[in-house]
Amino acid sequence: MNHVPKRSESAPESHWKLEDLFESQAAWDKEFKEAKSLIKKAAEYEGKLADIKQLKACFELEDELSLHVERLYVYANMKHHEDTAEPAFQALSDKSKKLSVETGEALSFITPEVLSLTDEALDAIIADESLAKYRHTLEEMRREKAHILSKNEEALLAQVGNISSAPSTIFNMLNNADLKFPKVKNENGEEVELSHGRYIQFLESKNRDVRREAFQAMYDTYGKLKNTLASTFNANVTKNMFYSKARKFDSALEMSLYSDNIPKEVYTNLVGTIHKYLPLMHRYMELRKKMLGLEELHMYDLFAPLVDEFKMDITYEEAKKTINESLKPLGDDYLKVLNEGFENGWIDVYENEGKRSGAYSWGAFGTHPYVLLNHKDNLNSMFTLAHEMGHALHSYYSDTNQNYRDAQYTIFLAEVASTLNEALLMDYLLDKTTDPKEKMYLLTYYADQFRTTVFRQTMFAEFEKIVHERSEQGDSLTPQELSKIYYDLNVQYYGPGMVIDKDIEMEWARIPHFYNSFYVYKYATGFSAATSFSKQILEEGQPAVERYLGFLKSGGSDFSINILKKAGVDMSTPEPIEQAMSVFEELIGQMEQLTK
Template sequence: MAETKKLKTREQIDQKYKWKVEKIYENIDAWEEDFKRLKDMAPELTSYSGKLMEGKELLNYMKLDEEVSRLAGKLAVYAHLKNDEDTANPTYQALRDKIYSYFAELKSMQSFFIPELLSIPEEAIRKEIEKLPELKIYSFFIEDILKMKPHVLTREKEELIAAVSDCLQAPDKIYSMLSDAEMTFPVIKDENNNDVELTEANYGGFIQSRDRRVRKDAFQGLFKTYNKFNNTLGASLTSSIKNFVFISKTRNYSSALEASLKPNNIPLEVYDNTINTVNNNLSSLHRYVKVKKKLLGLEEIHMYDLYVPIIESPVEHIEFDEAVKVVKEGLKPLGDEYINIFEEGIREGWIDIYPNKGKRGGAYSSGDYDTMPYVLLNYDYKLRDASTLAHEMGHSIHSYYSRKTQPYIYADYSLFVAEVASTTNENLLIDYLIEKEQDRNKKLYLINQQLEQIRTTVFRQVMFAEFEKITHENIEKGVPLTSKDLSNIWHDLNVKYFGPEMVVDNEIDIEWARIPHFYRDFYVYQYATGYAAANSFAKEILKNGEKAVELYKGFLKSGSSDYPINVLKRAGVDMTTPKPLEDTINRFNELLDMLEG
């Protein structure tokens, strides 16, 4: 019998495959020294309370706040990276908890700043900025705060909202507790007729099974379980929406949607355009369902057939060095400078490559202004791992450019554009792989991968966004929504989106109850807009070469020096128009042509 392959411990992994966290701090003693320095320095922030009307004092506060925040950021990155290397290590658990707990104190010390700034007449602040040239760098930052004035309440009301914030989070906590901890799913038979307990974790594998009986059993088992709790889950979600509507009204917004979009200066028509553009092009998704039904050889296509790949995943084993070469080839259109930064990241120890016992799962990009933009991987020799490398390095190189170009105050980029650079990399890579692949089955597999990415990131997320819009508008009008109402809305959306070929099984009606993002109001549409912007960038880069690359690098360097819509527009992508989404749907149609060709 073959010996079971055990996961290596952290010590057994070769140093060259680990990120170089020691470049932040050599050891814990150095970290502790800086932590003490932070604790000594931070309380000085409160000494500026009542003095911000004077330009010089405002400038001194901004400089001190930057010094404090940069030091806190550096301490936090080191602690969380070391903790993620081995989550069972109590030393680094304690270190991470120490700095994270201190953030609450820090926030309290900084809490006077915005209310005090808003209490000063706007013209008085602008005069101080004119008088003191050093303050000019903060103009956009300060103006952004000033425009929120109509939505910031009196100190007493702000304190009241802060005091009940934990209560307002209750629906999300109840939902998480129910779905993550208390809900148990039935035992089903796998492909080999073995009994397996269904879980949220293994459902993704079962729903992609080539054995139709397995995916149907998993689908019914999962959603019938959710349906047993439909009243509780309905009450939980509608309570969450009511809370958000209450806060938006209290803060003098015209709607919950405005409360979500206005802080980032995103016009409301961006949300409406996204839904309308996809609705106007649903025939493409209907065609995809029809093609999938035909290629799978089904008489009827059901909701549980959606995730099964048309072509079986090819057997593959890609060494990390080979993945690096493949990704570099895919990203070649971005030019030598971009590839050199990518190589620097590999060479200088940005990346923690392989899994080890206790290491955090998944993948991410992390870092701060005074650290490298680190990448966590759990590399498993599959093509998807090469794609993950491209994706996470997209985030990290975006951060690299932004931090090298922008002052600290504008170095972070908005959530609205957070996935654009990473998805641009993924699109360039898969375009390259499809283009060069000679094996027909492997090519079809890659085409299907990109089709599924567009289906799930654009069509599916926009359906989610439309559900959010309908439910929030109903509650804003005072229309009560039961779990049955929510299920009816969800059913109708599925019928509309998937078209006449799809059998919309009744079990799917409760799927709204499984989406945790609905507790983060009007968040999901950004997956679709981010993908559309990335697709536009990739298309322009492949078509127009260096000219398009320079515009794209301008986007990467912008950070939050302007509102995200403006940053994208300057780089040639106008999200206030339907064009980026239409271009994405055109790509979807091209891929369908390849699939049928």
């Protein structure tokens, strides 16, 4: 079939079973009505939360209502994602979103009311045995108390909310709607308009002129707007400083880490440890130069393919088999759940007309997780399947071992289980292959993940740290200053074996993540934690597997850093990053052997 099939034309056995969540539209409608009636009930508790019985009843109502809303929301949106053009499910999705907002508003009195209690009253509530199930929630509220302001001040901050999103909104409009890129020549010598989507394709071209021209055109376009972009960037830094001062934090960085209760050392330790291992990155750049046969390696050569595209045709059935084999180190119980997911309607496998693009794992507490894919028969899709099933099994273990309130894990932990599955799959494939070409293809695929996810994201994290600190000290962040800081970091990270082209100094201006400040470090810590886990599992066996399964079962029942620590990965020390770096060093060693 050459065309993308309609949903009705694709095989039902490759669809997920959403009837496990709601058997019919009538069942969804019934639960929607229940949720609506519970929303009205919430107001009965307002003003009564100093009483322990009333507080417990209110929390129970909050749980019941939140779970209804979660189930309704997830189902409606997954139905919508099956075929985004289908109006009935667009309407259902909108209906569930409105319900979610309404619920949030109805329950919004709980936290401020609990926090208005005296410290003594709060401590007594936390210690009360009848509220044991809610202890983590209450401790979290208690922790927030130092940074919650008076009712009037909070109301004022809420009104500032719309203004504070302005830098991000302006950047997105500029970046996605107003920026016009010039035409560049593609590999066939045709003039093609440069765009965000085509940029990476151009950088992956075998033709160096194509790469260079696209690279220069991209940064030249940003350079022409450097004053506007620097003002927008500065406004975002100023916004962060405003909130950190208003909320009584020492710095914008500490405020950003506070919500996940991450000590500042985790951030500074990531940057410091990666600095120690920059010689490995420099060695990889030298190897890249050698493999590409270049006298000088430039910034536009970073995505050039190191080996000819190695065609790996892997059907969905073969992908499942391979993943099954590669995850054997995680033990029988893990494999049992994995195969339950493979065989019993957790996964929506292939693309169909109108289906949401990409891939994700999602679900609602009390029902098994779901995975959306748009599977193609290639290596990338096999890694995507392993990755999303990592998320799905993390959710499954958390949901079956925690109560509703403690089951949800944080973003800080979210990428660990998915990346661990990829690491074990990669280890298995490298171990099994006998073809040097296939081996080199896999090694470069993996080494580039270290380069982009650990080194590059840490460099971004360091840039954010430097510019905020400079701003907090009263320095002005001119476009020239931002470009100099960014350029110098590139020199430091990529090393002497590489020509750091002047154009790269404008790259800070095109990174959307900089408007979600101090977020990118989580990619590097998540990847390092997963690599550390995989190394422990492959070297130690059963004891490490038990610790890892304990991590999966913990959900969000404790602070993220403690959950990882109990499982043998202490992100406040350099050790997990050092373990990840030793894996990177092995990869480079194997690549060097193959190029001799």
